[in-house]
Amino acid sequence: MSSRSPEPPAAPGNDRGLRADARRNRDRVLQTAQRLFATEGLGVSLDEIACRAGVGPGTVHRHFPTKEALYLAVAIDQIRRLVAEGEALAGGDDPAALFTLLSRMMASGAENAVVKSALAAAEFDLRSAAPDVAADLTRQVAGLLDRARSAGVVRPDLTAGEVMALVAGAFAAIRHAEAETGGEGSAHLAQIILDGLRPRPGGP
Template identity: 80%
Template sequence: MSSQLEPAPANPTAAHGSDRELRADARRNRERVLRTAQQLFAAEGLGVSLDEIARRAGVGPGTVHRHFSTKEALYLAVATDQLKQLVAEAEELAAADDPAALFTLLSRMMANGAENAAVKSALAADEFDLRTAAPGVATDLTRHVAGLLDRAHAAGVVRHDLTAEELMALVAGAFAAIRHAGAETSPKRSAHIAQLILDGLRPLPRPGPARPR
């Protein structure tokens, strides 16, 4: 019989726990990079470098590159993340019994786009086409817009001739109007322009009786 000690068996529980910790740490780092990138893209535009994003996020450049191979990939991830939040808001509005919830959602979409370059690029297809880059998110958002539009149509609080595709086009057009008016840095002015657009979606007034001559 050999007198050598057999190697102790590996502790699978400890190994799995370590893997979980690494995965949790990686998720936290990715979330930190996303939040930092969102803030920097909104404040400084797409010109900010990945190294600067890493520095401001408090992680190494290699951490950013492991999660996002290019700045464009990070930009897309930021936009998709923000739009998923809009989809979540749309789901909440769809669950509420408010026939005018469509206007609330459109107002939030316009406000988010006016304040966030990544959201604006996604909704207006400036840097990329959301329908191609993140088709699932685009489909979900359009579906909720269409559902809230159907409810608004049934309640008579929106123009009867309005379609979901036209609504999405008007949201993109709102960003162009805000930029043309030089109101991108003024939440008050951009909100006023958005409200003018939303007011145009309400039902046309019915003509009154003809006055006798």
């Protein structure tokens, strides 16, 4: 019989206070769940996710007692990854780094569309469930937008709120393009959307 104590549970999207091994297991579960939800749909069971992640079913159920808790944690984890990417881009000197982050945001949103749809159906609001994380992402976008505006590589009249709204609306458009073209048109559509943020000759 093992003398190791069981992993303590964590709130959805929160891994603070976890042991290092528990945090690694949780991260592995989240990455596996995100991949399976995107490729196989929401019908995949928690036990199957545990098996594919290489952990015991009890590990998944302790961290995520319901499917809804796992959906929420997957979505929050993706936002945190985008925040980290934004921080890395902010540390560089590319004036057009905003477009790199927005491209990743649109790709992430398309990848996690089924999870976000499930959360919407369950009346979960990510901005309410994880306000600090959502605000962090908006701040990263705003900072990169300021740099892009100063360099003249983005429309001068564009606000961070408008950028976030455009990206949110782009998720549905990209998912539709993927359904129609098998994914071939999604990258082109994302580029068209981003091009609309660039300065126009003789105008804002």
